[in-house]
Amino acid sequence: MAQQPSFHLDDDTSRYIKGTLIATVYHQTESLYTVARIRVKATNENYNEKEVMITGILPPLREDELYLFYGKFKDHPKYGKQYEVELFKKEMPQSKEAMIQYLSSDLFKGIGKKTAEHIVDVMGNDAITKLLEAPEYISQIPKLTEEQAKNLHGALLENRGLDQVMMAVQPYGLGPQLAMKIFQTYQDEAVTVIKNEPYRLIEDVPGIGFHRADEIAKGNGMQVNHPERIQAACLFLLRDQGTDLGHSYLPMEDLLEGVRKLLADGKDTVDEMSIFREVQDMETEKRLIIKEKVVYLPSLYFAERGFAQKMNTLLQNQKSDYDLPDEKLEDELSALEKRLNMNYAKSQREAIKKALTSSLMVLTGGPGTGKTTVIKGIVELYSEIHGISLNPEDYRGKKEPFPVLLVAPTGRAAKRMTESTGIPAHTIHRLLGWKGGGHFEKNEDEPIEGKLLIVDEMSMVDIWLAYSLSKALPEQIQIIFVGDEDQLPSVGPGQVLKDLLQTEHIPQTRLIDIYRQSEGSSIIRLAHEMKNGQVPEDLLIPQNDRRFFPCSGEHVFQAILQVCENAIKKGYTSRDIQVLAPMYKGPVGIDRLNVELQRLFNPEKQKQRQLQVANVFYRKGDKVLQLVNQPEDQVFNGDIGEIVAVIYARENTEKEDQIVISFDEIEVTYKRSEFHHFTHAFCCSIHKSQGSEYPIVVLPVVKSFYRMLKRNLLYTAITRSKEYLILCGEQEAFNWAVQRSDETERYSGLKLRLEETWLEKDNTNDTLLNETN
């Protein structure tokens, strides 16, 4: 018999645990993040326990339901073995009560509690399963009116679940995975949503963009110029495409043109006037915000506005406490220099003094300008002048909270801060108490406690996070933002650091190059020229600290290997040399480089112990890159380590393959189930290298990277090198990257918001003054 191709959840490719709820351990209503204890009824996992802890994004679970969880086991450092659910499915209600409740729910029109009870009495607890298998039984249920029978039949078919969803989306080329996601998202309402509100899929189901939803809508008979269609396209363009490029808004013209293109379908087009009208309607409904001829998603507008307002409030709170006499500061600074046995440069002294006397300050400078030194100085001098202890132990059990807060957007940057200051630093998310879905425990109602806050690596903070942080700030706090505006921008929308620096009334200090002698270093000079959009004439001429090997095509790959081989002969190791590349795939991609570089730096010895993951072999001596944060191990995303031991399953009590990696002094053991927490690091991505420095950087620069070649990416890469920089590739590609900075420009209104809210404050003050006069 010819069978329709179908996706069976119970086939052996998907692992599952079927079970019932014992107790919900944790459930967050905003994000739906759930931890629950489950009684195992059946599983195809290698698991023999009666109970299991599951985690995942799930609706509130009920005790009377049977669930099918698809996922995999994870070893949580604190909570042990847990099943991480990727997809789940609700089995039909099992108990009599649940079945009655289900049948009398809104899903089955015309069937109330009485009728539902009757059906279950006649058909049993598995009434629905039975009726689905043999719908003809419906007519045999006594006391059911013809109308009720018809409704029941229709609803049963409609809500049959996954099969129905798959059938509904099949004509649109959506595979079983997406069908499953849709079903998971809407459960019983999935088919209804697909039929009536297909554009909701864009928002709710990752992997469905405007075009896919639009295909479905079209299949449902959606008119080309239907308001719903136009509105969905507007939101999609702003949310998905705009924020992907880092924009906080889109200019009206860009939006209209973009939406017109998105909606055009052969001869069927929608004119920009109609789109404009919809945009206006959406503004009336407060689903969009229009300011100065640009269009915002409300969340982004309020983030800009709220952050700007808070910054200005802090500025106006300039208290007399901060008004320290310059003489005292100078004296204390000199004493500090003596104590730390060092000398601050003039711009560093100014930075430290300004930081201590301002309620808000931005500190910026390129790599090697001593931002870290200044942070340390600020903290030390602050404690000195205010006579406060910097020993966290002194605050244990006391009412007074630790007054100095240090944070950074990434775990690794926080770790570096901890190391350089001796004071515990955290991620911004940790400080604010992340709750999922963009919500935090700390906010305007429950502000954080502290007197001085320093935020490092501010270039990586997007406008949403900046707003969340600003909301949680008490009014009496001194805050210092630190960062390098020429580095890679934040993943999320906005360019908060840049905008702060471009706003005149925001107190700021720029550090100039001090440490890596500018005159001696042609790397620094190169970086400077690049900043200004220039390529030095001597790019190809060997310098004392950099070289450019011109080559193209396959030669680039060979040149990189040759450079490394020569370095090895000179006695350098993989610790000294870091190869960087912008992307993983391709002929000069990270993946391919790592395979060959492993062969060079850590060749396989006879009978060497090694463990295989996919096509990669790990062995002792391999340089590896940590990919996730493991705060409990003091190891963070981006940390580089070295494999120091390979242990086979038969050699340990857990009977699981293990790899031990050493990060500086710390050694961390990974089980096979955690091997995806690291990867080879002979070559790593430029993005991952952000925040690290290496003695020697080797960098391929080729046209095949053209999509990624932008000025700030190249800048970030070359400024990672402390002593020597080796470029291999095409000069044309280098020039191209330096020229390309406009394309990375982001639409941001933060500078404007900072200025307008500043003026509004002035006005309020004037009014107050006038009134008191």
Added chain:
DNA sequence: CAACGTGC
């Protein structure tokens, strides 16, 4: 095409 953080 690459990239951040996180809940018991």
